[in-house]
Amino acid sequence: MLKVKNLNKTFRTPAGDVHAVRDVSFDADNGEMVAIVGASGSGKSTLLALLGLLDAPDNGSIDLDGVELASLDGSGRTKYRSHQVGFVFQQFNLIPNLSAKENVLLALEYSHWPKADRARRADEMLDLVGLNDDKAQRRPARLSGGEQQRVAIARAFAAQPQLILADEPTGSLDKSTGQKIVELLRSAASTQRATVLVVTHDDKVARQADRRFEIDDGVMAEVS
Amino acid sequence: MRSIGVVVILAVAIALSISMLIARDAVTSKINSVKSSTGTTVTVSPKGFFGFNGGGTPLKASTIDALLNLKNVVSVQESLSEELQSSNTSLKSPTPAGSLGQQFGGGSSSSGNSNFGGGTGTFTIPVRVIGTNSPGTALVGGANGGGTEKLTSGKSFSSTSSADVAVVGATLASKNKLTVGSTFTAYGTTITVVGIYNSGSTFADSDVLMPLATLQTLAKATGDVTNATVTVNNVNNVASVTKAVTAKIGSKADVTSTQATTEAELAPLNSVKTISTYTLIGAIIGAAIILLLSMLMIVRERRREVGVLKALGAPNRSIIGQFIAESTTFTVLGAIVGFVVGALLSSPIASALVSSTSNNSTSNQTGFVRGGGGRAFAGGASGFTPPSGGFRGGGALRFGGVSNTLDTLHTSVGWSTLTYAFVIAIVIAALGSTVAAATIVRIRPAEVLRSE
DSSP states (O other): OEEEEEEEEEEEETTEEEEEEEEEEEEEOTTOEEEEEOOTTSSHHHHHHHHTTSSOOSEEEEEETTEEOTTOOHHHHHHHHHHHEEEEOTTOOOOTTSOHHHHHHHHHHHTTOOHHHHHHHHHHHHHHTTOOHHHHTSOGGGSOHHHHHHHHHHHHHHTOOSEEEEESTTTTSOHHHHHHHHHHHHHHHHHHTOEEEEEESOHHHHHTSSEEEEEETTEEEEEO | OHHHHHHHHHHHHHHHHHHHHHHHHHHHHHHHHHHHHTOSEEEEEETTOOGGGOOSOOEEHHHHHGGGGSTTEEEEEEEEEEEEOTTTBSOOOOSOOHHHHHHHHTSOGGGOOGGGTGGGSOOOOOEEEEEESOHHHHHTSSTTSOSOOEEEEEOOOOTTOOSSEEEEEHHHHHHTTOOTTOEEEETTEEEEEEEEEEOSOTTGGGOEEEEHHHHHHHTTOTTEESEEEEEESSGGGHHHHHHHHHHHHGGGEEEEEHHHHHHHHTHHHHHHHHHHHHHHHHHHHHHHHHHHHHHHHHHHHTHHHHHHHHHTTOOHHHHHHHHHHHHHHHHHHHHHHHHHHHHHHHHHHHHHHHHHHHHHHHHHHHHHHHHHTTGGGTTOOTTOOOOSSSSTTHHHHHHHHHHHHHTTOOOOOOHHHHHHHHHHHHHHHHHHHHHHHHHHHHOOHHHHHHTO
């Protein structure tokens, strides 16, 4: 279970301080899909970066299954990211010179997944997202946008993380493909028992989540 | 395509480094070879001493003996050169006076020169007698100037001997019908022939070698030395020992070493060595900068990839390792191509460098060689064969040969070159990777991913 309390983040800019995240607090259960909706610059991506420990909060706490994450040091953050967090990006962000399967294997390698079982796990995840063996051997450039996002989802879930952070996962896809991706995220959250946080400005995507939050000028509130 | 470009540029820089390295090694090897061939001796003779024509005040053995205490001096050979006029010996010189000698010999009695027969009307070349405390060395070249003398019968005498014995040259022995055990008179004393040597040179084989102490006594020159050869432990110490000997003896003696002349002869090679060293360093730095900038560009272009890898939980060392592997691959490929090209180019590059720097000095050397040849043997008559080196001006002939060898510089690729090439590649890869590593560490995944 994810518990976030009084999370704050301020950026210092030449134009003055920007309070990107203000006293954000919320909970999310395992297997739950949570949508965070907001306009550009509202602070949703910053919140995701804080939860993924890509950035450090000024104050506040992030508790994942009883472990306080905000106070972890550099190596602790790296370990947390490799074991407990999966990222899905708008631009997919697959490694271009690796095949789809190798991209999934990379996440397993960083999470120290047992070596002998990595290939089987990668195949299993690619099968789960609907990519056959032929496509698994292809490099990202030879896959469609939807297929690339499927690979990204397979990579995100491969190491069985407890938290999946998806930043505009449908932003670069057509409606039909986007819908399939959302369904996939939802289904993976359920089968893998992971908490999925989806940042989106698409209301249709948000409505498919178990819970919805709206963020505006760094302040987040649940939408009923 | 960009990777091929990086490898090609690196290959060019590494080829230049390798060719300079090989050229430098070849030049260094040549310099050492020439230095070694010029020997490790320093010659000390009285100021103004001019071969067996005399001149100068003989040095004292006590002064020369003190040279043994100098640093890096291994041994000191002493010799005393005297001339046996027909009035002092039963020996007859085998060397004909020649037309020049006859002119001197037949000159007016009023301007007679005792060395050349003066007013006697019949001039004969005196017999040169050399007293030495190092008969072994004298017989294998050095003190007697021949350089190729070999004992053909009998034996030599000991270095501390004071017996009335002598080893005579084959030509002199033949002229005087001397064999081992024969006797002759010198300075009113009967001398026994204990050995006969042969050098193949009529002139050099006309001498008599005697124990130094014996000759000093007979010639009433107790403690006198007209020549000393100081042997140095290492070719690189010859210059310092020459200085030390000069400082020790002062203005009483001429102190010369073949090294001084050799250094002047080797100046072009030293220039090539300097040029190749600086070019080598420049090429390595150039290659490192090329790789460094290339890697910097690659890392900057792949910032997002680095950010993603960090987001996936890749530790910095893992990402840095990946980029180091990449830069090492570039370097190894560049090194392989560069090594082959560099090895092929090294010979023409070295030859071009040497020929361009040695032209001026070659003309100077020619004058030196001609000037030095026969002067020390001004009294030499027709039929004189110049010695092959070592005694006075004869050595210059050999130095003349140094300039000729400049053009015959041989380049080769040995294990040391391969090792240096490997080290160069490692240095280039390490320098190229360092900046990439520093840039990778500074990349913050949140910033990279936020820019989407």
